[in-house]
Amino acid sequence: MNMISPTAVPLGAGVVKRSTRLDDGRELIYYDDPDTTLGPERAVDARTLDPRPETATMRQDVLTGDWISIAASRQNRAFLPPAELDPLAPQTPTNPSEIPSRYDVAVFENKSPSFGPALAEAFDGVPAASDPPRGIEDLTHLGLGRTRTSVGRTEVVCFSPEHAGSFGTQTVTRARTVIEAWADRTAALSALPGIEQVFPFENRGEAIGVTLPHPHGQIYAYPYLTPRTTRLLDSIDRTAPDLFQRILEFEQAGPRVVLRGEHWTAFVPFAARWPIELHVLPHRHVADFAETNEAERDELAPLYLRLLRGIDALYETPTPYIAAWHQAPVRHARDTARLHLQLTSPRRAADKLKFLAGSEAAMGAWIGDIPPETAAARIREAVEGVTL
Numbered sequence: 001m002n003m004i005s006p007t008a009v010p011l012g013a014g015v016v017k018r019s020t021r022l023d024d025g026r027e028l029i030y031y032d033d034p035d036t037t038l039g040p041e042r043a044v045d046a047r048t049l050d051p052r053p054e055t056a057t058m059r060q061d062v063l064t065g066d067w068i069s070i071a072a073s074r075q076n077r078a079f080l081p082p083a084e085l086d087p088l089a090p091q092t093p094t095n096p097s098e099i100p101s102r103y104d105v106a107v108f109e110n111k112s113p114s115f116g117p118a119l120a121e122a123f124d125g126v127p128a129a130s131d132p133p134r135g136i137e138d139l140t141h142l143g144l145g146r147t148r149t150s151v152g153r154t155e156v157v158c159f160s161p162e163h164a165g166s167f168g169t170q171t172v173t174r175a176r177t178v179i180e181a182w183a184d185r186t187a188a189l190s191a192l193p194g195i196e197q198v199f200p201f202e203n204r205g206e207a208i209g210v211t212l213p214h215p216h217g218q219i220y221a222y223p224y225l226t227p228r229t230t231r232l233l234d235s236i237d238r239t240a241p242d243l244f245q246r247i248l249e250f251e252q253a254g255p256r257v258v259l260r261g262e263h264w265t266a267f268v269p270f271a272a273r274w275p276i277e278l279h280v281l282p283h284r285h286v287a288d289f290a291e292t293n294e295a296e297r298d299e300l301a302p303l304y305l306r307l308l309r310g311i312d313a314l315y316e317t318p319t320p321y322i323a324a325w326h327q328a329p330v331r332h333a334r335d336t337a338r339l340h341l342q343l344t345s346p347r348r349a350a351d352k353l354k355f356l357a358g359s360e361a362a363m364g365a366w367i368g369d370i371p372p373e374t375a376a377a378r379i380r381e382a383v384e385g386v387t388l
Contacts, residue, residue, distance in 0.1 A: 002043065002044040002046065003041040003042065003043055003044065004020065004041065004042055004043075004044055005040050005041050005042070006018035006019055006020045006030070006040075006042055007019070008040060011031075011180050011184060012180055012183075012294050012297065013034060013176050013177070013180055013294065013297065013298070014033075014034025014035075015031055015032065015033065015034060015176075015177050015180040015181075016031070016032040016036075017029060017030070017031055017032075017184060018030040018032065018040075018042060020042060021045075022045045022047075022049070022098070022100075022108065022109075023045040023046075023047050023048060023049045024049040024050070024051065024052050025052065025125075026052070026108060026109035026111070026117075027108065027109050028045075028099065028100075028106065028107070028108040028109075029106065029107045029108070029181075029185075030042060030101070030103050030104070030105070030106055031104060031105040031106070031107070031177050031178075031180065031181045031184075032103075032104050032105075032177075033104040033105075033173055033174060033177050034173065034177075035173060036104055038102060038103070038104065042100065042101040043091065043100040043101040044100060045091075045100045046091075046100070047096050052111075052117055053073035053112065053113075054073075055113075055115075055116060055117060055118040055129060055149055055150055055151065056069050056070055056071035056072070056073070056113075056114065056115070056149075056150040057069075057070055057147050057148070057149060057150060058070070058133075058147060058148045058149070058150045058223075059146070059147050060139075060142070060143070060146040060147070062142050062143065062144055062146070064227075065140065065142055066227055067139065067148070067224055069114050069115060069150040070150075071112070071113065071114045071115075071150065073112045073113070080206075080211055080212070080213075081212070083163045083164075085097075086163050086212070086214055087212070087214075088156065088158050088212060088214040088216055089161060089163060089214065090102045090103060090161050098111065098156075099158065099161075102161060103158070103161055104160075104161075104174065104177060105157070105158060105159060105160075105174070105177045105178055105181050106157075106158045107155050107156065107157050107158070107181055107185060107219075108155065108156055109153065109154070109155055109156075110154040110155060110156055110218070113152075113153070113154040114150065114152075114154050114220065115150045115151065115152030115153060115154055115220065115221065115222065115223065116150070116151060116152045116153045116154060116221075117153070118132075118149060118151055119132075119151050119152070119153075119192055119193045119194055120132040120133065120151050120193040120194025120223065121193035121194065122193075123192060123193050128193075129149035129151045130149060131147070131148055131149045132148060132149050132151045132194055132223070133148045133149075133151065133194060133223045133224060136196065136224070136225065136332070139223075139224045148223075150223065151193075151194045151223045152192075152194070152195060152220070152221045152222055152223045153189055153192060153195070153219075153220075153221040154218065154219070154220050154221070155185065155189075155218065155219045155221075156216055156217075156218055157178065157181060157182075157185075157200070157216060157217045157218060157219060158214065158215070158216045159174065159178055159215040159216060159217065160174065160215045162214075162215060163213065163214055164213045164214070164215070165213075165214075165215035166202065166204045166215050166308070166318070167202055167204075167215065167217065167304070167305075167308060167323065168305060168308030168309050168311075168312060169215060170215070170305070172301050172302050172305060172388055173301075175301040175302070175304060175305050176297065176298065176301040178217075179289070179297045179300055179301055180297065182200045182219070182289045182325070183289040183290050183292060183297070184290075185198075185200070185219055186198050186200070186219075186288050186289045186290045186327065187290040189219065189221040190221075190288075190290070190330045192221060194223050195221045195222070195223065195330055196222055196223060196224055196225055196329055196330055196331065196332075197221075197222045197224070197225055197226060197229060197327065197329050197330060198219065198220070198221050198222075198288065198327055198330065199219065199220045199221075199222065199226070199324070199325070199326070199327065200217060200218075200219045200289070200325045200327075201217055201218055201219075201220075201322065201323060201324045201325060202216075202217035202218075202321075202322070202323040203217075203218075203322055204318070204319075204320055204321050204322075204323070205318065205319070205320025205321065206320070207320035207346065207347070207353055208320045208321065208322055208346075210320075217323070225329055225332070228326070229326070229329060229337070232326075232337065233329075233332070233333050233336075233337065236333065236336050236337065241335070241336045242336075243336070244281065244285070244336075244337075244338035244340070245285070247281070248265060248281050248283065250270070251265065251267040251269070251270070251279075251281075252265055252267075254267075254270070255373050255376065255377075256268040256269070256270065256372055256373060256376040257376070257380075258278060258307070258310075258376055258379050258380045258383055259303060259306060259307060259380075259383055261299050261303050262283075262295075262299060263282060263283055263284070263295060263296045263299045263300070264280055264281065264282055264283065264296070264299060264300055264303055265280070265281055265283065266278055266279070266280045266303070266307055266341075267279055267281075267376065268372045268373075268375050268376035268379065269372065270372060271368075271372070272368060272370075272372040272375065273344070273360075273366045273368060274344040274345060274346060274354065274368075275345065275346065275347060275348035275354055275369050275370050275375065276311060276314070276319065276321070276343075276344065276345035276347055276375065276379070277342070277343065277344045277345075277372075277375070278307060278311075278341070278342075278343040278379065279340055279341060279342055279343075280303075280304070280307070280340060280341035280343075281338065281340045282296060282338065282339060282340075284296070285335075285338055286338065286339050287327065287328035287334045287335075287337065287338070287339060288327035288328055288339050289325070289327065289339065291339070292339070302388055304341075305388055306383055306386045306388065307343070307383060308323075309383075309386045309388075310379055310382040310383030310384075310385075310386050311343070311345065311379065311382070313382040313383075313385060313386065314347075314378065314379070314382050315347070315350045316350065317350075319345050319347050320345055320346065320347060321343055321344060321345040322343070322344050322345075323341065323343045324341065324342045324343070324344075325339070325340075325341055326339070326340050326341075326342060327339050348369050348370065354369060
């Protein structure tokens with residue numbers, strides 16, 4: 001097997017970054033744990049891959065102003081493959097997976113991207129799109145039949161080489177490595193031409209629609225401000241620039257706090273929509289992961305693991321969830337929009353899920369099934385029983 005020695009770049013907490021490329025030119029980045037047992041060499045991708053798919057096209061919904069990316073290549077992505085054909089496991093002679101070498105944490109460009117690979121401008125060998133978005137003002141203009149190229153980047157973040165698990169099943173050391181990777185990728189993706197927002201997230205469980213049981217998340221680098229972020233910025237404009245600090249102090253003084261550290265507070269929000277919903281806010285204003293400091297990242301690793309394991313302790317089987325890390329836009333509202341986690345689960349009982357039907361799905365008019373104070377008490381009790 002051919003091997004290479006990618007240049008080692010030291011990051012925080014003793015994590016080491018090593019960058020290389022897959023056969024079709026996609027970027028692959030290894031993040032080695034501080035106590036890694038891996039050597040510096042990495043295997044070369046020996047596959048012969050087809051050219052990357054054409055960048056998708058966005059279409060505007062003139063009724064809402066939302067942009068919809070039509071990414072037909074996603075139809076070909078893997079769907080619940082057997083363990084021996086796990087596309088996120090290290091490659092073997094019988095499994096031509098996406099990652100050539102053994103690894104601790106690995107990040108690579110998605111083979112079936114929703115955005116990209118083209119960018120708004122040519123950058124580091126990546127071509128420029130023929131019809132990219134022309135800034136936020138261009139995208140907010142309404143008109144029938146408006147289209148733009150879906151420039152941007154979508155990446156897969158593998159938390160472990162193991163076939164099954166989630167972020168919550170990792171060690172504190174591994175969780176800290178992933179957080180370092182999130183911060184590093186946030187900074188790198190924010191620097192790409194035409195990127196307006198960077199979104200790290202984890203989908204967990206088949207009830208959410210997960211098609212791979214491998215412990216992994218994703219990062220989307222959008223060419224626009226997402227609808228939720230647009231509404232959030234409008235709320236800040238209509239209330240006060242320090243809205244997030246006010247929310248933090250309001251929740252810290254109330255009955256819905258689940259876990260509080262020196263740098264982070266986790267709580268069930270006052271107007272929770274989902275049966276299980278947790279928000280995590282940093283005590284200091286930071287726009288995104290790249291702005292967090294070493295102490296904040298160090299505390300977040302065990303705190304986040306305790307929350308996720310507490311959610312799993314609510315029932316006898318693992319709880320499906322979406323863990324969404326909302327970050328401030330790249331060029332807007334950096335002083336007012338704060339990094340925060342919104343973790344949601346449709347699980348309302350051991351064998352029952354909340355489905356979005358007429359009122360929620362069609363009208364956006366939510367009806368909560370469980371009082372937030374009741375949910376907070378249950379989750380708090382579960383989290384208190386967690387040991388790392």
